Amino acid sequence: MKWIFGDFMSKNTLYDKVWSAHTVGILPTGQTQIFVGRHLMHEVTSPQAFEMLRDRKLSSPNPKLATAVADHVVPTIDRSRPFKDSQAEIMTAELEKNVKEFNLNYFALNSDKQGVCHVTFPEQGIIWPGQLAVCGDSHTCTYGAFGALAFGIGTTQVSHVLATQTMAMEKLKVRRINITGKIGKGVTAKDVALHIIRTLKVNGGVGYAYEFGGEVVDAMSMDERMTLCNLAVEGGARSGYVNPDNTTFNYLKGKPSAPKKDFDRAVNYWASVASASDAEYDDVVEINVSKLEPIITWGVNPEQGITVSEKVPALDSFSGKAKEEALDAFNYMGITGNQSLIGTKVDVVFIGSCTNGRLSDLMQAAEIIKGKKVKVRTLVVAGSAEVKMGAEKLGFDKIFKDAGCEWRLPGCSMCLAMNPDKLIGNQRSASTSNRNFKGRQGSPTGRTHLVSPYTAAATAVEGMFADPRKYL
Amino acid sequence: MAEFVIKENIISSVSGTAIPKPANDQNTDDIIPARFMKEITFANMGKYAYCDERFKDGKEIPMHPFNDKKFRGGSILVAGVNYGCGSSREHAPQALYRYGVRAIIAESFAEIFAGNCASLGIVGVTATAKEIASLIEFINNNPSEKIVVDLVEKKVKYKSIEAPIEILEGRRRAFLNGTWDALTILQQNKEGIKKVKETLPYLRFE
Known part of the structure; x- marks a missing residue:
């Protein structure tokens, strides 16, 4: 492992660009009011948020920027309703009621789009480079694989996003992690991610977004990049991402919810949000994985x-x-x-x-x-x-x-x-x-x-x- | 600039007895195991706080700081590095809040947890490892002594000691001017929100 420390602040990284494009303003507290372009939801962390909206008699002004799915409590053998577990039934029914009442997009339980939120949303082409995406789930950082700035939020913040499409936040620092070397047979993105966590420790990323790059990441498929970014939060980083490239664009092409008519225009925009060649980071670390084993x-x-x-x-x-x-x-x-x-x-x-x-x-x-x-x-x-x-x-x-x-x-x-x-x-x-x-x-x-x-x-x-x- | 002060929400200090919980990397599964999150309200979360650590085979473990009689009624939790890591579940700070916790002093916090605490009005501040160790020792020896987390002076005070604490300035201001419940201030800038929505190219891709 090699560290390069600077006393500079990140500049011209994907994080900086996406953050700046979504900044609504500086709040009286000094925090940034940030716009949310994609809001993803599941059944466990959302019911209280909808209740908060009802309590305050608020609606959701941008319902079509939100998509929900039930995944955490659903049984994986018998899906007949009502579920045998009454709590799971109540929770799933509550989500079904809420998406209807607030008019949000919903991947229904027995549809061909249902799945674990962080598997199905990207697969359906909802997640794009340059988006600011949030979900009441810490593994939202998975979407960083696309070059989206994505992170988990709490339920109160879910209510803020539903009601205003924005939230109050502080900017993170950006750590570039260069993953170098040649990955051995039988060694996967999961092993690479666990190795990064044991090297930088579970609290090493506190206060940071992780930018993953280098030859190993460049060669990874989207599935592998999702595994890598998924585990950013286990290393303490609220967000992790990979700069979008042809692998990203090729994956998105033809996906059900990806741009169709504007695809080329979208690719131009997506390419423009990648970290610039002269981007500056708060710090840079190199991790060589040539000798890594499972x-x-x-x-x-x-x-x-x-x-x-x-x-x-x-x-x-x-x-x-x-x-x-x-x-x-x-x-x-x-x-x-x-x-x-x-x-x-x-x-x-x-x-x-x-x-x-x-x-x-x-x-x-x-x-x-x-x-x-x-x-x-x-x-x-x-x-x-x-x-x-x-x-x-x-x-x-x-x-x-x-x-x-x-x-x-x-x-x-x-x-x-x-x-x-x-x-x-x-x-x-x-x-x-x-x-x-x-x-x-x-x-x-x-x-x-x-x-x-x-x-x-x-x-x-x-x-x-x-x-x-x-x-x- | 508009004044958004909501007077009754002002939090300038938290005082009370403390609960020592010094381990590093305590995760939100420790604070509240997932199987207790199958309720659609937060109402019962307080009784599930640290449930798996506090009980064994249905019996209370008397030594656990959340059971220990000398720390009962404590409102200031003192923890180690990366407190609240893991899942984003707001159920965790909700459980602590409903148990009675109003402030947490830790060496550091996981980001999502810290944000969740702030939006519930739980004051999260950091102190150095050395200060935390002294504080833990003091609490163990003087469990009924009051601790004060003072956001105005950015100090934790106990007996004759005043030790420095840190908190993100935006969060400190939000507590001091009563805007930690951010929804009210987020709703103000409708024009700004509209402008960003109109300028983000990807919202118009077809």
Whole structure:
């Protein structure tokens, strides 16, 4: 890792350009009033916002700049209504009522557009370079893959955006992260992202937007860029982005909600928002990934990760508060310092989520699982109806089902377990999701290890953590 | 410039006893696990605050600072680095607010959490690791002593000690002039909003 510090402020970056284009004015507090060009919503963080509007007798002046979908609480097997879980039913029905009352765009539950918000919205072509996009969800930073300035907001802020199309904010600093080298076989965008987080730490990005660039990012597909940007927030950065290029424009061409008649004009505009060649950053860091191997997290936050060749750090390698925290993580996870994770048995494998629920992720998992049997419960959850249809067209559903996996309907599923898909007791899971926090997968004592789709698939096949590269 | 002061919302200081919660990187899943967010109002969130840490097999863990009798009624939470990281769920600050927390002093905050606190009127300020350590020691030894977070002087005061605190200037002003509930001031500049809407090229792409 190489650091370049400057005492300059960012200038002429995509962040600066998009921020400036959306600035309405400076509020009496000194904060910036910022215009929101795309407002995305889901069922969990929006009901109270609509209620706040009703309380104040406000309407939404720009309803068509907002699109909503239900994903967090929806069951991934039986979608018949009412849902068996009455809270999930009430919450979903509330969203359906609200989008109707406020006249917002809605991807209905059983339509071919339903899915995990951060999978389906980009896939439908709603997210474009240069947009300022918000959602009451921290993984909104996923849309940065398109060169949009995108970040999560709270429910009160959702009500502000609904009522005024604006919100009060302070500008972030911009850190350029150059990802250099040549990525090895079996190493994915997920591993790169987890490596960045363990290098810069989970709080390294506090106060920053991350601009990801360099030869590795240039060569990434949109799916890979989405995985990378999705995890920016796990490194503390509220927003992360990649400058738009031909990969971005080619992806958007022909997508249902992408510009049609004005496509060429749009491309010109999109290209113009990329960071200029003389852009200045608050700081720059280079991370070389040539020697990177697949990563498995061992602890209770995403920076606590090791490669398949490394051992869990010894307790004595930590000191002070970090030592207490490592010990706490060891106890919770039921592991010890100096052990290897390869060969450690797991109970459940989860393949899906807004991090790794796209077609290319399922393709990687299918590549390893094809023709084999899984040894543990393995949930494969397509990120959207479109991903599911695409996967079925390619026969992945058959590969997964023949291997003994569960092939489920699109939703957030076991990433955060606000639905029936949960760990039980202290089950250990290998998960392609984004958070290994305590209790994250639905059991207060459940143990989550974050991995790539390749590693998840190899682990499913062996019933214990495995290096996926021997299968590739 | 127009005056948008809403008098009753002015927050110039928060005083009360404190709750020590010094770990780093406490995430919003710790503060409120997702399974408690399936309610469509925030009304019950207070009782779920730190639920999985506070209870084991349905029994209260008496040592947890949110259970410990000596810290009951505390309104100032003292935390470590990157407090409130993870999910954007406003349920987390709502849970703390409804539990009784009115100010948080931390080494640093996750961005989204900090914004959520500000829009609820929870005062979030930062202090150095050294100041936090002294404060935690003081609270543990003097749990019934009052702590004052003073936004006018930008200081945390306890006993005879006055330590410096930091807060984004815009947020400090929003508390001091009573405009932290930003909706009112956001609604004022209708012309400015219209102008940006008309100048953003992408809103007109077909």
